[in-house]
Amino acid sequence: MTIVHDLALQARQAAIVLAGTPTAAKNAALHAIADDLLGATTRIVAANATDVEVARGAGTGEHVIDRLLLDADRVSAFAEGVRDIAALPDPVGEVVRGSILANGLRMEQIRVPMGVIGMIYEGRPNVTADAAAICLKAGSAVLLRGSSSAAASNRTIVEVMRAALVRSGLPEDAIIGVPADDRSTATDLMRARGLVDLVIPRGGAGLIRAVVEESTVPVIETGTGNCHVYVDADADLDMALSIVLNAKTHRTSVCNAAESLLVHRDVAEVFVPRVVTALQEAGVTIHGDATFCATDQAVVPATDDDYATEYLDLDISAAVVDTLPAAIAHIRRFSSGHTEAIVTRSIDTARRFTTGVDSAAVMINASTRFTDGAEFGFGAEIGISTQKLHARGPMGLTEMTTTTYVVTGDGHIR
Amino acid sequence: MTIVHDLALQARQAAIVLAGTPTAAKNAALHAIADDLLGATTRIVAANATDVEVARGAGTGEHVIDRLLLDADRVSAFAEGVRDIAALPDPVGEVVRGSILANGLRMEQIRVPMGVIGMIYEGRPNVTADAAAICLKAGSAVLLRGSSSAAASNRTIVEVMRAALVRSGLPEDAIIGVPADDRSTATDLMRARGLVDLVIPRGGAGLIRAVVEESTVPVIETGTGNCHVYVDADADLDMALSIVLNAKTHRTSVCNAAESLLVHRDVAEVFVPRVVTALQEAGVTIHGDATFCATDQAVVPATDDDYATEYLDLDISAAVVDTLPAAIAHIRRFSSGHTEAIVTRSIDTARRFTTGVDSAAVMINASTRFTDGAEFGFGAEIGISTQKLHARGPMGLTEMTTTTYVVTGDGHIR
Numbered sequence: 020m021t022i023v024h025d026l027a028l029q030a031r032q033a034a035i036v037l038a039g040t041p042t043a044a045k046n047a048a049l050h051a052i053a054d055d056l057l058g059a060t061t062r063i064v065a066a067n068a069t070d071v072e073v074a075r076g077a078g079t080g081e082h083v084i085d086r087l088l089l090d091a092d093r094v095s096a097f098a099e100g101v102r103d104i105a106a107l108p109d110p111v112g113e114v115v116r117g118s119i120l121a122n123g124l125r126m127e128q129i130r131v132p133m134g135v136i137g138m139i140y141e142g143r144p145n146v147t148a149d150a151a152a153i154c155l156k157a158g159s160a161v162l163l164r165g166s167s168s169a170a171a172s173n174r175t176i177v178e179v180m181r182a183a184l185v186r187s188g189l190p191e192d193a194i195i196g197v198p199a200d201d202r203s204t205a206t207d208l209m210r211a212r213g214l215v216d217l218v219i220p221r222g223g224a225g226l227i228r229a230v231v232e233e234s235t236v237p238v239i240e241t242g243t244g245n246c247h248v249y250v251d252a253d254a255d256l257d258m259a260l261s262i263v264l265n266a267k268t269h270r271t272s273v274c275n276a277a278e279s280l281l282v283h284r285d286v287a288e289v290f291v292p293r294v295v296t297a298l299q300e301a302g303v304t305i306h307g308d309a310t311f312c313a314t315d316q317a318v319v320p321a322t323d324d325d326y327a328t329e330y331l332d333l334d335i336s337a338a339v340v341d342t343l344p345a346a347i348a349h350i351r352r353f354s355s356g357h358t359e360a361i362v363t364r365s366i367d368t369a370r371r372f373t374t375g376v377d378s379a380a381v382m383i384n385a386s387t388r389f390t391d392g393a394e395f396g397f398g399a400e401i402g403i404s405t406q407k408l409h410a411r412g413p414m415g416l417t418e419m420t421t422t423t424y425v426v427t428g429d430g431h432i433r
Numbered sequence: 434m435t436i437v438h439d440l441a442l443q444a445r446q447a448a449i450v451l452a453g454t455p456t457a458a459k460n461a462a463l464h465a466i467a468d469d470l471l472g473a474t475t476r477i478v479a480a481n482a483t484d485v486e487v488a489r490g491a492g493t494g495e496h497v498i499d500r501l502l503l504d505a506d507r508v509s510a511f512a513e514g515v516r517d518i519a520a521l522p523d524p525v526g527e528v529v530r531g532s533i534l535a536n537g538l539r540m541e542q543i544r545v546p547m548g549v550i551g552m553i554y555e556g557r558p559n560v561t562a563d564a565a566a567i568c569l570k571a572g573s574a575v576l577l578r579g580s581s582s583a584a585a586s587n588r589t590i591v592e593v594m595r596a597a598l599v600r601s602g603l604p605e606d607a608i609i610g611v612p613a614d615d616r617s618t619a620t621d622l623m624r625a626r627g628l629v630d631l632v633i634p635r636g637g638a639g640l641i642r643a644v645v646e647e648s649t650v651p652v653i654e655t656g657t658g659n660c661h662v663y664v665d666a667d668a669d670l671d672m673a674l675s676i677v678l679n680a681k682t683h684r685t686s687v688c689n690a691a692e693s694l695l696v697h698r699d700v701a702e703v704f705v706p707r708v709v710t711a712l713q714e715a716g717v718t719i720h721g722d723a724t725f726c727a728t729d730q731a732v733v734p735a736t737d738d739d740y741a742t743e744y745l746d747l748d749i750s751a752a753v754v755d756t757l758p759a760a761i762a763h764i765r766r767f768s769s770g771h772t773e774a775i776v777t778r779s780i781d782t783a784r785r786f787t788t789g790v791d792s793a794a795v796m797i798n799a800s801t802r803f804t805d806g807a808e809f810g811f812g813a814e815i816g817i818s819t820q821k822l823h824a825r826g827p828m829g830l831t832e833m834t835t836t837t838y839v840v841t842g843d844g845h846i847r
Contacts, residue, residue: 035765035789038788038789038791039785039788039789118810120808120809120810121810124799124803124808126809126810128826131788133821134791134821212645216821216822217821217822231626231649232649235645235646237651237652237820237821237822238651239822255844258843258844261844261846262844262846264846265846265847266846269846269847351449369841371453373837373839374452374453374545375449375452375453377452377548378837379837379838380837380838380839380840381837381838381839381840382840382842383839383840383841383842384841384842384843384844384845385538385840385841385842385844385845385846386845386846386847388846388847389538389840389842389845389847390838390840394534394538394847395534395540395838396532396534396535406651407547407548407630407631407651407835408630408631408651408653408822408823408835409822409823411835411836411837411838412542412836412837412838413838421821421822421825422825422826423787423792423793423794423795423825423826424793424794424795424804424809424825424826424827425787425794425795425797426794426795426796426797426799426803426804427783427797427798427799428796428797428798428799428803429672429798430669430672430675430676430798430799431798431799431800431803432675432676432678432679432680432683432799432800432802433679433683433800433802433803433808
């Protein structure tokens with residue numbers, strides 16, 4: 020038996036208790052966690068400093084360091100995030116559907132906790148607090164397997180949260196840190212079928228692919244976003260320019276940033292020079308097709324690899340398409356199924372685009388950046404699902420639950 | 434590239450067309466399929482006769498032969514089942530939730546087809562028609578990988594259905610039979626991630642385990658049912674007797690049949706002798722604990738293996754438990770998470786049992802046999818999920834869909 024197996028057994032016991040814990044008790048524990056995280060700011064920041072020192076010593080790039088780094092403001096931000104989750108409605112107990120069957124049986128489908136959720140994630144130590152709070156509110160125990168680069172930060176945050184659970188009269192094993200010193204602990208977590216009900220990977224494409232390949236526990240794939248903006252023949256070109264710039268440059272390192280631009284041939288002559296200039300002024304490198312390359316020398320010729328790439332940086336691939344179906348076919352071929360935007364005045368074109376692409380979200384005349392749990396009003400987000408099973412798009416508390424059918428009779432037999 | 438890869442690509446093309454096909458056209462195709470299946474009864478029964486002959490020649494047991502066998506009545510039954518599916522509401526296009534966000538964006542979560550669904554199944558050739566009809570109505574293309582023992586039956590049924598699709602103006606590749614002559618075609622289907630959106634195994638525990646282990650495509654586990662009946666201290670014992678008998682003997686080969694009986698110690702002295710006699714009179718072999726064994730010589734001593742077994746036959750495991758928590762702990766340990774029944778007059782006990790067990794369905798004062806898509810009024814059932822992700826319990830048309838967020842703005846940027 021591995022250490023992960025033992026930890027998962029402990030989490031299962033805690034999950035049984037959590038499933039019967041009333042909302043008020045879960046909320047009180049969340050406030051205790053928020054209080055204690057704030058109170059432990061100095062300790063958390065000090066632990067984080069050792070992680071950052073090790074990372075710097077290993078020559079880690081500054082933008083990875085920035086994701087890892089915690090200061091008092093960032094600790095305060097995730098502690099307040101925990102309080103926000105306490106304020107959200109409890110999904111557990113919701114009657115999803117119910118009816119009296121013809122034979123008099125009362126049938127109700129009721130939302131219940133998932134049980135034990137495994138998180139496997141990279142980089143940001145704030146995920147440790149966010150994920151723990153979301154799982155706790157949704158009535159599930161969580162196994163947190165973060166990155167070894169954030170080991171000291173994560174360990175400290177988990178210690179603080181577990182102590183707060185004890186202080187609140189809830190089982191400390193509702194939140195368990197999984198050691199990150201060996202890759203095998205991640206693999207063991209993915210293979211703990213029967214003990215762990217769901218694994219959610221958060222991180223780069225490589226991590227997600229590995230989890231999908233190796234896991235026997237059901238997985239929800241998150242995050243990879245090769246998002247497109249399609250500028251239709253019927254587009255308002257000023258609006259299109261504004262949306263392309265926002266989707267590409269507002270924040271480049273996030274999964275709902277645009278990575279690829281498609282322009283209908285009918286507006287290419289007018290729009291391509293404008294968008295090339297505007298993107299270049301914003302510091303964006305364009306990887307374009309022949310039309311884009313002909314517009315400006317600085318445009319780099321695009322390959323199929325470019326069209327398939329999630330740059331997460333000031334780069335964009337770009338092409339002119341002859342028709343709406345050609346745009347849809349391009350997106351179906353290269354998209355990761357996250358978010359596609361269309362800029363058009365035509366109801367019919369918007370409808371055909373929406374039906375034609377096969378992605379978690381479609382933005383009509385809006386930036387791809389709006390695919391986000393907070394923007395959608397979910398209050399909390401544990402990731403954005405790019406698969407079709409169980410949850411698709413931003414996942415909040417509801418998506419961390421399952422349901423049970425409760426059927427009540429008075430001696431009914433068949 | 435394997436044959437399954439090519440077939441999956443064809444299915445994806447058909448799925449794109451299906452996603453934009455109106456309900457009326459899908460329903461017309463379903464009626465055409467029903468008509469043509471009825472019209473081809475002689476041909477289907479003849480093909481089936483060759484499968485049955487091969488199976489008999491291989492010494493296959495009569496109860497497996499019975500599942501395989503098709504006669505005119507059975508063909509008529511599944512053809513009429515296709516018509517019933519045409520009559521059900523179309524899940525595609527349902528607005529699951531929607532609101533105007535604070536910034537004026539209109540956000541709607543809309544039900545859309547899954548895409549391409551792979552079915553891997555054993556035994557009954559009627560699954561070929563049932564699954565194809567459900568997937569078609571839900572707007573998805575289906576890859577049908579049945580048992581090699583039913584190869585001729587399945588091939589003929591698929592041919593008839595594909596011809597009906599062509600006659601109806603829909604792509605014949607919406608329904609594709611996957612050759613069953615080699616195990617590798619099943620493996621290829623499970624590994625066709627990116628081409629196939631969902632795999633559903635239907636069959637014995639071995640098949641389901643293999644699919645879960647090997648699949649990189651998301652899987653919904655179905656069917657294994659180690660279902661319990663718990664007779665509480667507060668039970669109406671006449672009701673309890675009737676429910677135990679019905680749950681065990683009404684139909685033994687199905688996943689919602691009871692396989693295990695738990696009796697509270699307070700009523701054991703009265704109830705155990707009664708239930709032992711009644712079960713034995715119904716031809717049931719009891720695998721019991723010490724109390725049960727002491728009641729009657731014919732009771733076989735039960736092992737942990739018995740408590741873990743889905744007999745699917747006239748056998749039942751049985752034990753006396755000291756408390757409600759002991760009953761819940763036993764069920765958590767041995768159940769497959771399908772259906773548990775409790776017989777009790779106590780609201781509080783029913784509530785604690787419902788929260789305590791961790792199964793797809795809980796029956797309060799009703800037989801386990803009611804966990805069924807038809808009984809629940811779903812009209813069609815593609816299987817009963819025993820996992821927590823996406824769908825839990827009987828799965829109908831709705832469970833064969835996913836959703837997309839469609840967000841409409843007028844140039845919104847962040």
